[in-house]
Amino acid sequence: MIPFNKPFLTGKETLYIEDAVKSGKISGNGIFTQKCHSFFEDKYQFKKVLLTTSCTDALEMAAILANIEAGDEVIIPSYTFVSTALAFVRQGAKIIFADSYPDNPNMDATLIESLITSKTKAIVVVHYAGIACDMEKIMKIADLHKLVVIEDAAQAIDSFYTFSDGTKKALGSIGHLGAFSFHETKNIISGEGGMLTINDEKYIDRAEIIWEKGTNRSQFFRGEINKYGWVDTGSSFLPSEIISAFLWAQLENLDKIQQKRLTIWNQYFEHLKDIPFIHTPQIPDFATNNAHMFYVIFESVEKRSQMIQYLKDNEVLSVFHYLSLHKSDYYKDKHDGRNLQNSDNFENTLLRLPLYYDLSESEIDKVISLIKNFNK
Amino acid sequence: MIPFNKPFLTGKETLYIEDAVKSGKISGNGIFTQKCHSFFEDKYQFKKVLLTTSCTDALEMAAILANIEAGDEVIIPSYTFVSTALAFVRQGAKIIFADSYPDNPNMDATLIESLITSKTKAIVVVHYAGIACDMEKIMKIADLHKLVVIEDAAQAIDSFYTFSDGTKKALGSIGHLGAFSFHETKNIISGEGGMLTINDEKYIDRAEIIWEKGTNRSQFFRGEINKYGWVDTGSSFLPSEIISAFLWAQLENLDKIQQKRLTIWNQYFEHLKDIPFIHTPQIPDFATNNAHMFYVIFESVEKRSQMIQYLKDNEVLSVFHYLSLHKSDYYKDKHDGRNLQNSDNFENTLLRLPLYYDLSESEIDKVISLIKNFNK
Numbered sequence: 001m002i003p004f005n006k007p008f009l010t011g012k013e014t015l016y017i018e019d020a021v022k023s024g025k026i027s028g029n030g031i032f033t034q035k036c037h038s039f040f041e042d043k044y045q046f047k048k049v050l051l052t053t054s055c056t057d058a059l060e061m062a063a064i065l066a067n068i069e070a071g072d073e074v075i076i077p078s079y080t081f082v083s084t085a086l087a088f089v090r091q092g093a094k095i096i097f098a099d100s101y102p103d104n105p106n107m108d109a110t111l112i113e114s115l116i117t118s119k120t121k122a123i124v125v126v127h128y129a130g131i132a133c134d135m136e137k138i139m140k141i142a143d144l145h146k147l148v149v150i151e152d153a154a155q156a157i158d159s160f161y162t163f164s165d166g167t168k169k170a171l172g173s174i175g176h177l178g179a180f181s182f183h184e185t186k187n188i189i190s191g192e193g194g195m196l197t198i199n200d201e202k203y204i205d206r207a208e209i210i211w212e213k214g215t216n217r218s219q220f221f222r223g224e225i226n227k228y229g230w231v232d233t234g235s236s237f238l239p240s241e242i243i244s245a246f247l248w249a250q251l252e253n254l255d256k257i258q259q260k261r262l263t264i265w266n267q268y269f270e271h272l273k274d275i276p277f278i279h280t281p282q283i284p285d286f287a288t289n290n291a292h293m294f295y296v297i298f299e300s301v302e303k304r305s306q307m308i309q310y311l312k313d314n315e316v317l318s319v320f321h322y323l324s325l326h327k328s329d330y331y332k333d334k335h336d337g338r339n340l341q342n343s344d345n346f347e348n349t350l351l352r353l354p355l356y357y358d359l360s361e362s363e364i365d366k367v368i369s370l371i372k373n374f375n376k
Numbered sequence: 377m378i379p380f381n382k383p384f385l386t387g388k389e390t391l392y393i394e395d396a397v398k399s400g401k402i403s404g405n406g407i408f409t410q411k412c413h414s415f416f417e418d419k420y421q422f423k424k425v426l427l428t429t430s431c432t433d434a435l436e437m438a439a440i441l442a443n444i445e446a447g448d449e450v451i452i453p454s455y456t457f458v459s460t461a462l463a464f465v466r467q468g469a470k471i472i473f474a475d476s477y478p479d480n481p482n483m484d485a486t487l488i489e490s491l492i493t494s495k496t497k498a499i500v501v502v503h504y505a506g507i508a509c510d511m512e513k514i515m516k517i518a519d520l521h522k523l524v525v526i527e528d529a530a531q532a533i534d535s536f537y538t539f540s541d542g543t544k545k546a547l548g549s550i551g552h553l554g555a556f557s558f559h560e561t562k563n564i565i566s567g568e569g570g571m572l573t574i575n576d577e578k579y580i581d582r583a584e585i586i587w588e589k590g591t592n593r594s595q596f597f598r599g600e601i602n603k604y605g606w607v608d609t610g611s612s613f614l615p616s617e618i619i620s621a622f623l624w625a626q627l628e629n630l631d632k633i634q635q636k637r638l639t640i641w642n643q644y645f646e647h648l649k650d651i652p653f654i655h656t657p658q659i660p661d662f663a664t665n666n667a668h669m670f671y672v673i674f675e676s677v678e679k680r681s682q683m684i685q686y687l688k689d690n691e692v693l694s695v696f697h698y699l700s701l702h703k704s705d706y707y708k709d710k711h712d713g714r715n716l717q718n719s720d721n722f723e724n725t726l727l728r729l730p731l732y733y734d735l736s737e738s739e740i741d742k743v744i745s746l747i748k749n750f751n752k
Contacts, residue, residue, distance in 0.1 A: 003400065006400055007397055007400065007401070007402050009394075009397050013393070013397075014390035014393055014394055017389070017390050017393065017622075018385075018390055020567075021383055021385050021389075024379065024382055024383065025383070025560065026383050026560045026565070026566075026567035027559055027560040027561070027567055027568055028567070028568050053429040053430070053433075053568070053612070053615070054429070054612035055612075056589060056611055056612035057429075057611070057612060060611065081589075082589050082590055082591055082605075082606045083589050083612065085606075086589055086590050086606070086609065086610065086611070087611075089609060090466075090609060090611065183403055184401065184402045184403040185403070189402070190402075190616060190618065191396075191402035191403055191404070191616025191617050191618045191619075192403055192404050192429070192612065192614065192615060192616040193616065213432060213457075213458050213459050213462055214458055214462050214706060215458055227699070229699050229704050229705060229706075230458045230461075230462070230699075230701060230704035230705065230706040230707065231704070231705045231706050232706060233462065233465060233466060233706075234462065235432055235433070235436065235462070235463075235466065236429070236430035236431075236432035236433060236459065236568065238568065239429070239568060240566060240567025240568040240569065240619060241567050242566065242567045242618060242619060242622055243567075243616060243618060243619065246393075246618055323603070323605050323606075325606060328605050328606035328607070329605060329606065329607045330590060330605075330606040330607050330608060330609075331606060
């Protein structure tokens with residue numbers, strides 16, 4: 001059976017975990033956490049990053065930092081993972097769901113202004129499959145209406161957006177705040193894991209406090225204050241050094257991992273792009289492809305179901321993705337009733353194919369050949 | 377230098393992490409998470425347990441399950457870690473701080489009834505140093521007033537309470553809900569880590585949902601439903617399998633670890649109990665000692681500071697503990713103004729001595745001998 005995903009070890013993960021134990025410190029914010037922080041800040045020009053136990057936790061930090069309170073409205077795509085909305089719901093936000101483009105699961109930027117009211121406080125964009133949303137347009141709207149922009153970059157490591165003046169910026173470095181995931185299904189993994197990126201400096205001091213259970217412990221350990229105590233809200237958002245050590249081994253191999261994934265992605269694309277009964281992903285000119293995911297779109301939910309079963313019968317696991325959040329049991333009665341057709345379409349027609357580091361040439365060939373012969 | 381704490385590896389931690397990777401699953405709720413769950417449920421008779429990324433997160437789950445809402449009052453000791461209160465503050469609770477006993481940092485159970493109002497919804501007890509609070513009395517009060525009891529058992533693994541009828545129960549199995557920590561300073565560790573225990577069955581189904589980001593994913597994987605979606609609030613409370621695999625290696629050695637810690641604790645106690653200028657811990661008849669912590673109490677903050685400095689000059693690290701939460705920058709203006717003298721006394725006079733698995737005979741002798749010679 002070819003699985004949909006298989007976690008990849010670079011080889012040094014457990015060695016670094018042993019190093020962490022030998023260092024005498026495996027609780028959060030130790031040597032490996034700091035190595036990971038520096039790596040990300042240097043490579044992608046984030047002003048400040050903080051590792052978290054999950055992308056959900058990074059989004060919760062963003063919601064707290066954006067001062068989301070009961071009754072505030074937050075604009076979020078409906079075609080996304082539960083956590084994108086849940087983190088803001090926990091702060092009391094009302095979610096205003098935005099639809100996707102017809103031909104791209106990302107939030108349709110041309111619709112955003114029509115959703116803004118006097119209660120709107122933030123826009124959360126999701127870079128689906130690591131492909132950038134239209135950040136120039138979105139940041140202009142946010143500036144005009146004084147809204148906080150949070151990038152849910154869970155899938156978007158090592159992906160970029162190019163502005164109309166030619167400036168190229170890493171996803172997660174453009175909005176005021178960003179959130180990444182290192183869940184085992186992502187390009188770079190630590191089982192569960194995440195990261196908050198902070199690009200507006202005014203959030204940095206408070207973020208460190210919220211990260212450490214509402215205490216000013218980080219300042220204390222830098223010698224800036226004499227004792228530390230409870231000064232704000234927060235949670236235990238920081239991961240164990242065991243997780244950070246594992247992640248560090250992955251980061252050392254980021255370029256190699258990305259190269260391999262891109263090769264696989266391009267093979268899928270070249271062989272599947274001209275098949276009449278499926279649509280392959282479109283990469284806008286302003287976006288790069290980080291090879292997080294290879295998906296195809298079918299004409300109907302029935303065709304997709306047939307393909308899932310057909311591939312499964314031939315020992316290949318393919319999987320659909322999100323259910324529209326505006327129709328979820330939890331939110332359907334709170335949603336304002338607008339029809340979000342494109343989100344629903346992706347719910348019914350998008351299929352993800354196996355894509356992981358150790359996927360072999362012959363396995364890729366098998367998947368491609370099965371799909372080509374689907375109608376025979 | 378003899379440190380205050382040193383994390384201990386049993387030897388199989390990284391082996392089991394490799395096993396987890398080989399199993400194809402390192403995100404949460406895999407094989408090792410389930411092994412840990414069964415271990416705890418079988419050994420300590422918890423009705424249901426769920427590993428979490430921290431004790432803070434387990435307390436947050438308890439606060440959500442107890443339906444804590446804005447304006448609800450929760451009775452919590454002032455002499456505790458920030459998270460005990462913070463988890464309930466995040467749900468909007470007003471914290472009513474209770475004082476400690478004069479000679480024991482635990483919440484004074486005789487004071488609780490005077491703090492109950494029509495808004496009181498829960499009592500959070502903290503078993504300081506793993507020594508039980510007076511659970512029989514507290515559960516009676518809670519039953520009478522229909523309050524939820526949450527045991528903050530962060531330090532209380534493998535410790536017990538004996539009821540007046542002779543029944544002996546593990547701490548964390550007595551209240552409706554309990555929370556444990558596997559932070560590196562605890563007896564059993566995973567760097568950062570925690571666990572929710574559920575003893576009232578009515579909370580189990582919802583707890584699984586809250587644990588998995590408000591989705592009914594657990595039911596889906598058991599085949600009880602056809603697809604899973606967003607049905608409730610929650611967060612990403614579950615730890616990576618990397619953490620659970622590490623924890624499992626510790627649990628296999630729990631008895632050995634406990635035996636060693638008890639030996640160290642007893643050596644400290646035998647040699648320090650008769651020293652006139654310090655008080656050693658009192659273990660009530662209803663409680664057991666899990667050797668989580670060895671602390672001594674001084675007559676004044678000055679004496680304690682002198683001891684810390686004297687030990688440090690002789691290459692031994694000892695540390696004080698909590699600052700009263702009712703006087704914290706974050707809560708002092710929200711506190712009702714009551715004086716909590718015993719909590720403040722422990723803030724000023726309690727000192728913790730080095731206690732970890734690898735502490736050698738000669739190191740213990742050195743610490744004891746230094747303290748004995750303090751006044752010379």
